[in-house]
Amino acid sequence: MAVRYNLGVPDEINTKLLDEAGIEYRTGYPLSRLTSLRTGGDALIITWPRTALQLETVLSYASQKGLQVSAVGNMTNILASDSGWDGMLICMNRLRGIVIKGDLFISCAGESLDTVINKAIEHNLCGLEELGGIPGTIGGATVCNAGANGKQISDYFFYADYITPDGKIRRMPSYSDAFSYRTSPFRAGEIIISAAFRLSVNRNTAESREKKEAYRAKRIEAHQFDAPSAGCFFKNPPLLSAGKLIEEAGLKGFSRNGALVSPWHANFIVNQGSAASRDIFQLAELVRSTVCRKFNIELEYEVKLLGKFETE
Numbered sequence: 001m002a003v004r005y006n007l008g009v010p011d012e013i014n015t016k017l018l019d020e021a022g023i024e025y026r027t028g029y030p031l032s033r034l035t036s037l038r039t040g041g042d043a044l045i046i047t048w049p050r051t052a053l054q055l056e057t058v059l060s061y062a063s064q065k066g067l068q069v070s071a072v073g074n075m076t077n078i079l080a081s082d083s084g085w086d087g088m089l090i091c092m093n094r095l096r097g098i099v100i101k102g103d104l105f106i107s108c109a110g111e112s113l114d115t116v117i118n119k120a121i122e123h124n125l126c127g128l129e130e131l132g133g134i135p136g137t138i139g140g141a142t143v144c145n146a147g148a149n150g151k152q153i154s155d156y157f158f159y160a161d162y163i164t165p166d167g168k169i170r171r172m173p174s175y176s177d178a179f180s181y182r183t184s185p186f187r188a189g190e191i192i193i194s195a196a197f198r199l200s201v202n203r204n205t206a207e208s209r210e211k212k213e214a215y216r217a218k219r220i221e222a223h224q225f226d227a228p229s230a231g232c233f234f235k236n237p238p239l240l241s242a243g244k245l246i247e248e249a250g251l252k253g254f255s256r257n258g259a260l261v262s263p264w265h266a267n268f269i270v271n272q273g274s275a276a277s278r279d280i281f282q283l284a285e286l287v288r289s290t291v292c293r294k295f296n297i298e299l300e301y302e303v304k305l306l307g308k309f310e311t312e
């Protein structure tokens with residue numbers, strides 16, 4: 001049965017197809033409930049497909065309705081506009097499942113990176129422990145080529161199955177040069193369904209678990225989870241540290257309208273509780289222009305912007 005919502009959503013967003021396919025969705029959904037920064041306006045419609053088939057249905061629905069589409073995972077690397085997302089947001093974090101064949105570890109896009117590391121350790125596989133505590137999904141980690149402590153997801157990437165904007169399912173094999181620092185070969189509009197990794201065998205599960213937990217604990221000690229953030233806001237310029245440049249520019253601890261350059265880690269911009277995305281963006285732009293003026297270095301965003309942002 002079609003559910004009717006009265007949340008300021010235009011009538012033409014008739015959701016019968018989604019209801020019939022048993023797909024979870026909401027209309028007029030506040031993104032601030034989902035983003036790790038706890039900011040962002042409403043998505044016109046948001047869906048949570050649980051299978052690849054549901055994902056295909058969602059995409060065909062969006063295409064029929066002419067809705068722009070964006071896929072996200074846990075939204076831990078996203079600054080979502082206060083004006084929201086005027087289209088279909090596909091939240092991939094309920095598309096779950098893991099298959100392990102020898103040293104090949106295949107994970108659906110919506111599994112959390114932490115779950116994958118733990119499951120791998122349980123099965124005597126190791127390699128990803130350095131990424132312990134990164135709060136995203138496998139899909140997000142693969143697209144962003146997440147990394148920490150000298151390791152990145154591409155070190156173990158074998159292939160990923162993804163869907164193209166025109167609905168074709170393709171396999172991306174691993175090419176040695178296709179990934180680089182926080183970038184991957186996936187293009188805008190391509191949605192990862194699952195990713196496979198070749199891990200190393202280590203029967204000493206206690207050692208792997210200890211190592212992973214130590215990396216996670218280090219993040220907690222470094223106050224990474226004390227306030228809402230999206231992790232590092234800017235990419236490190238070649239051979240330099242963005243955090244160090246921001247600190248040397250005198251901005252560590254600087255706050256404006258509830259957005260704060262973290263006093264613990266200058267490359268984190270945190271929401272002190274009352275900031276809107278606009279405040280965070282304006283602070284980020286101020287950081288960028290100050291660093292550029294002082295050091296003649298253009299910082300590039302590591303955080304992804306979703307929706308519309310205007311520079312002043």
Ligand SMILES: Cc1cc2nc3c(=O)[nH]c(=O)nc-3n(C[C@H](O)[C@H](O)[C@H](O)COP(=O)(O)OP(=O)(O)OC[C@H]3O[C@@H](n4cnc5c(N)ncnc54)[C@H](O)[C@@H]3O)c2cc1C
Nearest residue numbers: 073074075076077136137139140141146147191192230231
């Ligand atoms: C406290 C904290 C610490 C962090 N530390 C680190 C760190 O050490 N290293 C690091 O690299 N990152 C770090 N991050 C950032 C973030 O957690 C990672 O980038 C993570 O991999 C993003 O995963 P996600 O599922 O949240 O992706 P999202 O934030 O939801 O999305 C990120 C990007 O990936 C795209 N995307 C997500 N899923 C899919 C999919 N299935 N198919 C296609 N596109 C998709 C989105 O469109 C978006 O462009 C940190 C974040 C926080 C809050």
